[in-house]
Amino acid sequence: MGGGDIVFGTGALVAVGLYLVSMIGVGYYARGKRETNSMADFYLAGRSLGLLVLFLTLYATQYSGNTLFGYTGKTYRIGFEWTVSILFMFSIIVGYLLYAPRLVVLARAEGFITPGDYISFRFKSKALTLLSTIMMIYALCNYTLAQLKAMGAAVEGITQGAVPSAYGIIALAIIMVIYETLGGMRSVAWTDVIQGVVLLVGFALLVMIVPTQLGGGLDAVVEKLREIDPTKVQVPDGNGSNTWISYVLLLGCGAAIYPQAIQRLYASRSLQVLKRSLMLMAFMPLTTTLIALICGLTAIVVLPGLESVETDQVLARILAMVMAQSTLGYWLVVVVFAAALAALMSTADSALLSISSMFTRDIYLPYIKPGSSEEHLTHVGKAFSWLAVALLVGVAIGTEKTLVRLLELKFEVLIQVVPCFFFGLYWKKLSGRVALGGMVAGLLVALFLTLSGNRLPFGFHAGVWGLFVNASVCLLGTLLVSEKTEN
Amino acid sequence: MEHRAFSRILSEPRSVRWIWFVYLLLYAIAIPWYWPEGYIGPTLMGFPLWVAVTLSAIVGLACWTVFVIYFFWQTSEEEEA
Numbered sequence: 001m002g003g004g005d006i007v008f009g010t011g012a013l014v015a016v017g018l019y020l021v022s023m024i025g026v027g028y029y030a031r032g033k034r035e036t037n038s039m040a041d042f043y044l045a046g047r048s049l050g051l052l053v054l055f056l057t058l059y060a061t062q063y064s065g066n067t068l069f070g071y072t073g074k075t076y077r078i079g080f081e082w083t084v085s086i087l088f089m090f091s092i093i094v095g096y097l098l099y100a101p102r103l104v105v106l107a108r109a110e111g112f113i114t115p116g117d118y119i120s121f122r123f124k125s126k127a128l129t130l131l132s133t134i135m136m137i138y139a140l141c142n143y144t145l146a147q148l149k150a151m152g153a154a155v156e157g158i159t160q161g162a163v164p165s166a167y168g169i170i171a172l173a174i175i176m177v178i179y180e181t182l183g184g185m186r187s188v189a190w191t192d193v194i195q196g197v198v199l200l201v202g203f204a205l206l207v208m209i210v211p212t213q214l215g216g217g218l219d220a221v222v223e224k225l226r227e228i229d230p231t232k233v234q235v236p237d238g239n240g241s242n243t244w245i246s247y248v249l250l251l252g253c254g255a256a257i258y259p260q261a262i263q264r265l266y267a268s269r270s271l272q273v274l275k276r277s278l279m280l281m282a283f284m285p286l287t288t289t290l291i292a293l294i295c296g297l298t299a300i301v302v303l304p305g306l307e308s309v310e311t312d313q314v315l316a317r318i319l320a321m322v323m324a325q326s327t328l329g330y331w332l333v334v335v336v337f338a339a340a341l342a343a344l345m346s347t348a349d350s351a352l353l354s355i356s357s358m359f360t361r362d363i364y365l366p367y368i369k370p371g372s373s374e375e376h377l378t379h380v381g382k383a384f385s386w387l388a389v390a391l392l393v394g395v396a397i398g399t400e401k402t403l404v405r406l407l408e409l410k411f412e413v414l415i416q417v418v419p420c421f422f423f424g425l426y427w428k429k430l431s432g433r434v435a436l437g438g439m440v441a442g443l444l445v446a447l448f449l450t451l452s453g454n455r456l457p458f459g460f461h462a463g464v465w466g467l468f469v470n471a472s473v474c475l476l477g478t479l480l481v482s483e484k485t486e487n
Numbered sequence: 488m489e490h491r492a493f494s495r496i497l498s499e500p501r502s503v504r505w506i507w508f509v510y511l512l513l514y515a516i517a518i519p520w521y522w523p524e525g526y527i528g529p530t531l532m533g534f535p536l537w538v539a540v541t542l543s544a545i546v547g548l549a550c551w552t553v554f555v556i557y558f559f560w561q562t563s564e565e566e567e568a
């Protein structure tokens with residue numbers, strides 16, 4: 001919220017502070033509820049998450065700070081074309097349908113904790129498991145980084161620079177890592193319940209306040225937009241439609257195999273609970289992403305002329321305008337700000353917990369100290385969380401990029417792991433060697449296109465071109481290998 | 488791949504082809520490739536017509552997904568418990 005125009009009084013700062021400290025209280029409570037010192041208990045809450053907790057943790061994890069700040073900023077830049085964000089956030093649920101039914105029963109039967117557990121079990125390839133784990137950790141670090149940077153900007157904004165961004169990042173990261181290491185997935189999921197509710201309330205307030213109080217209603221906003229910038233109301237051109245398809249593939253496939261999402265599939269109490277949670281999640285883009293879109297559109301009308309990094313601050317700026325209007329507006333913005341912090345922290349803590357589990361289970365256990373006890377691994381995981389946070393905070397304090405660009409770079413890499421799940425669970429003959437070949441080829445294509453600056457050939461993202469090559473290698477490789485075997 | 492645990496799956500969406508034809512149709516409506524270039528159209532519930540059609544298709548997709556999960560993702564009773 002680097003707009004710097006939202007300034008909270010002492011009362012509001014105390015309220016936000018209490019809200020943050022309550023997260024640590026939840027962490028202590030979760031620590032008391034642990035049943036064993038096993039990794040399944042720490043990283044998957046003993047596979048005990050019920051409907052309310054699972055739904056809200058899926059929701060709070062999936063909808064990040066990027067949904068609030070990045071998506072309003074992107075809408076400000078491209079207008080109604082960003083309606084695609086509602087479609088691609090929905091598509092994540094379709095992505096689950098393509099692999100979850102099999103993965104969930106397999107995970108329960110074999111006791112998987114990380115996505116790497118599945119890849120190792122399915123392909124029996126150390127190289128494939130290691131590469132995919134490194135790629136998933138890279139993608140999650142990138143994701144966490146974006147959340148940390150936004151946290152810093154938010155704190156700097158509400159204190160009018162009295163607390164610099166770097167201190168904000170450090171303070172919030174410490175709170176996050178404390179409650180995470182206290183109770184693992186239980187802490188993260190239970191804090192997600194609070195954060196998810198705050199986030200839902202925040203979005204409800206946003207849609208009630210922003211278009212009506214500032215823009216005179218959605219009709220008036222759209223009418224004004226038609227006058228001042230009709231390109232932002234028009235249907236996307238030919239390449240624009242290709243980019244929509246690309247976003248659906250990139251997010252629908254990529255975000256469905258987020259390690260923290262996969263671990264939530266593992267952590268559900270029963271399949272019935274998981275299915276009901278996913279049914280509810282199918283509607284959440286309409287209560288969340290659509291509202292971010294409406295706020296971004298209102299901002300084009302009421303705050304014209306912003307450019308570049310400033311555009312990721314439009315939400316902060318329109319909130320500052322609401323705040324200045326009345327005492328009620330002031331306190332509504334306090335709640336929305338708490339929702340913003342909730343969105344950032346709930347996503348970052350889940351990613352951090354996944355990073356810690358993947359490092360411990362898929363790198364430390366096989367390569368650094370084989371034969372370690374579950375208790376030792378859990379301790380190592382906690383220590384690694386602190387180390388990872390320290391490193392990420394260091395990087396977050398020293399980099400500059402807009403939020404949506406960070407998000408896209410993450411998916412270019414993550415999406416190359418998709419064939420291991422979407423094909424691996426169904427194609428008996430897909431071998432580890434072929435899957436590795438596809439992954440490397442896909443990764444090279446995605447990186448080459450990204451680094452050469454050609455990130456959207458024919459409207460499709462570099463990662464989607466990489467996935468196409470990756471999937472082709474898997475298909476042709478499997479056909480050739482089966483033919484050879486038959487001969 | 489094959490695994491004894493898969494015998495618990497009574498039905499899964501991926502193996503029912505017509506489910507995906509409906510998805511394809513709804514996605515084809517949601518993605519605005521068929522409108523004339525530069526089209527805006529009248530406003531419907533505050534949104535330009537093409538956006539209103541896309542949003543309606545997304546609501547359709549969400550409802551369809553609930554139907555698919557409810558009726559076509561089934562495992563044996565012990566898993567459901």
